[in-house]
Amino acid sequence: MSTAGTTSTADVTGTAETIGRARTMDTAETASTAGTKSAAGTKSAAGPTGATAATTTSTTSTATTATTASTATTAKVAGTAGAVAHGFPHLDTVRAAITALHRTLAPDALQAYALSVLPADVAFSDVDDLHLGAQRVARALVRHLRLPDARMIVSFCPMDHAASVELTEGPEYFIELNDRFRTHRRDIGAALAHEVTHVLLHRLGLSFPDTGANEILTDTVTTYLGAGWLLLDAFREDALTSQKLGYLTPEEFGYVLAKRALAFDEDPSPWFTSPQGYTAYRKGRAHALRDAQQPPLTTAGWTGRHRYAKDRRHARESPEGPRPAYATSGGTSTVPGSNSNTGSGRGGGGAGYAFEHGPDGLRVSFPCPTCHQRIRVPVRGRVRARCGLCRTILECDT
Structure with a gap:
C-alpha cells in the first residue's frame, strides 16, 4: 500500500468568475501539497502521456513474472472478505482527491473520459483462458485510461492483498493478482482497474503523502475516470459472507460514481450485477445531490x-x-x-x-x-x- 511515487499534486490556482451583476473576479482559495512538482503533474489538455485523443492498442505480453528495478514502488489494492465498513468516513479525503484531479487534468482532458469502460470490454467468463483473458482486460483498461504505450504483464500468485503493481519507469508494468481470482474471474476487471490507475497517477505525478490517503486517491480517480464502477459492482454482502475490493466504503464509491454521473451526464445503473452495489450507489448519489443543494446556491432548501x-x-x-x-x-x-x-x-x-x-x-x-x-x-x-x-x-x- 505504498504511495505511487514521490511527487505531489499539481499546484494550480483556480479562479471564480462572477457573471452579470457581479463585475469582480476573485481568486479561489487553494492549498498545494508538500513535495516536488513534476512537469507531468501540471494541467495538460493532452492527457497523462501527451498523446492525442486517438490512442493505439498497447502491445500484449504473456503473463510472466520478472524482477524489476530496485527503485520500483509497489502499490496494492485491498480485498475484504469479512465485515464491510459503511458510511462516509473518508469523505473529506475523497473530495480533496476530486479537487486534485481537476487541478491536474484540464477540463478538456477530463472530457476524454466522458464514456465509462463498458461491461463487454472487461467481461471474463469461466471458459476464457486465464492469462490471455487477464491480458485482454488489462489492455482494455489501458486504452480507457489513455496509456497507449503502457504494457501490463499480469500474473497470479498467493498474496495477502487482492492485487499489486510495481511502479517503474515503464513502459512495462508487472501486476500480480491474488490466486483466488483464478476462480473468481468476474472481479478481475475491478482489481486491474485499481492497479492500472496507480500507473496513471504515477505518470501524472499525482499522489498524497500519506499511504492510506493515496489509496483513497487511487480509488477516487479510478471511479471518477470511468473504471471504478467495477470496484463497486464487486461488493457483495449477505447474512453470512461479504466481499469488497478497494479502500473506499461502498457508499463512498457510490458518491464518487454519482459525482461522475452528474459531471458527464451518464447513468451507470444498468451495469450493476450486484444488488448491494446498486443500493450503495443510490445512497452515495443522494449524498452527492445534497452537495448541489447548499447555500448560497439557488437550489438550496x-x-x-x-x-x-x-x-x-x-x-x-x-x-x-x-x-x-x-x-x-x-x-x-x-x-x-x-x-x-x-x-x-x-x-x-x-x-x-x-x-x-x-x-x-x-x-x-x-x-x-x-x-x-x-x-x-x-x-x-x-x-x-x-x-x-x-x-x-x-x-x-x-
Missing part, C-alpha cells in the same frame, strides 16, 4: 437559505472578523492539497460557506459542488459564478 440569511446578517453586523463557516457535511480535510478557507477557522473540502470582509465589501466563499474548489464571490444578491477550475456555472443567491 428553505432551511439552508434561512440559516444563510441569519449568518449573513450576523456577518454584516460584525465587520471586525470573519464569520465561521457553516459545515454542510463532513469535517475539516487533513490531506495536503485540499481546499482551505482562510480566516474562517473551518476549512477543508467538507466546509460550507464562510463570510469575510474585503476591500470591496462583504464576500462569501463556498465549495464548488462539482470539483470542491472553494469559490469566492461578492455578496450582492443574485449572482452567476463560474468556477475557474472545472468551469461549472453556478446560480447563487448571495
Whole structure:
C-alpha cells in the first residue's frame, strides 16, 4: 500500500468568475501539497502521456513474472472478505482527491473520459483462458485510461492483498493478482482497474503523502475516470459472507460514481450485477445531490437559505472578523492539497460557506459542488459564478 511515487499534486490556482451583476473576479482559495512538482503533474489538455485523443492498442505480453528495478514502488489494492465498513468516513479525503484531479487534468482532458469502460470490454467468463483473458482486460483498461504505450504483464500468485503493481519507469508494468481470482474471474476487471490507475497517477505525478490517503486517491480517480464502477459492482454482502475490493466504503464509491454521473451526464445503473452495489450507489448519489443543494446556491432548501440569511446578517453586523463557516457535511480535510478557507477557522473540502470582509465589501466563499474548489464571490444578491477550475456555472443567491 505504498504511495505511487514521490511527487505531489499539481499546484494550480483556480479562479471564480462572477457573471452579470457581479463585475469582480476573485481568486479561489487553494492549498498545494508538500513535495516536488513534476512537469507531468501540471494541467495538460493532452492527457497523462501527451498523446492525442486517438490512442493505439498497447502491445500484449504473456503473463510472466520478472524482477524489476530496485527503485520500483509497489502499490496494492485491498480485498475484504469479512465485515464491510459503511458510511462516509473518508469523505473529506475523497473530495480533496476530486479537487486534485481537476487541478491536474484540464477540463478538456477530463472530457476524454466522458464514456465509462463498458461491461463487454472487461467481461471474463469461466471458459476464457486465464492469462490471455487477464491480458485482454488489462489492455482494455489501458486504452480507457489513455496509456497507449503502457504494457501490463499480469500474473497470479498467493498474496495477502487482492492485487499489486510495481511502479517503474515503464513502459512495462508487472501486476500480480491474488490466486483466488483464478476462480473468481468476474472481479478481475475491478482489481486491474485499481492497479492500472496507480500507473496513471504515477505518470501524472499525482499522489498524497500519506499511504492510506493515496489509496483513497487511487480509488477516487479510478471511479471518477470511468473504471471504478467495477470496484463497486464487486461488493457483495449477505447474512453470512461479504466481499469488497478497494479502500473506499461502498457508499463512498457510490458518491464518487454519482459525482461522475452528474459531471458527464451518464447513468451507470444498468451495469450493476450486484444488488448491494446498486443500493450503495443510490445512497452515495443522494449524498452527492445534497452537495448541489447548499447555500448560497439557488437550489438550496428553505432551511439552508434561512440559516444563510441569519449568518449573513450576523456577518454584516460584525465587520471586525470573519464569520465561521457553516459545515454542510463532513469535517475539516487533513490531506495536503485540499481546499482551505482562510480566516474562517473551518476549512477543508467538507466546509460550507464562510463570510469575510474585503476591500470591496462583504464576500462569501463556498465549495464548488462539482470539483470542491472553494469559490469566492461578492455578496450582492443574485449572482452567476463560474468556477475557474472545472468551469461549472453556478446560480447563487448571495
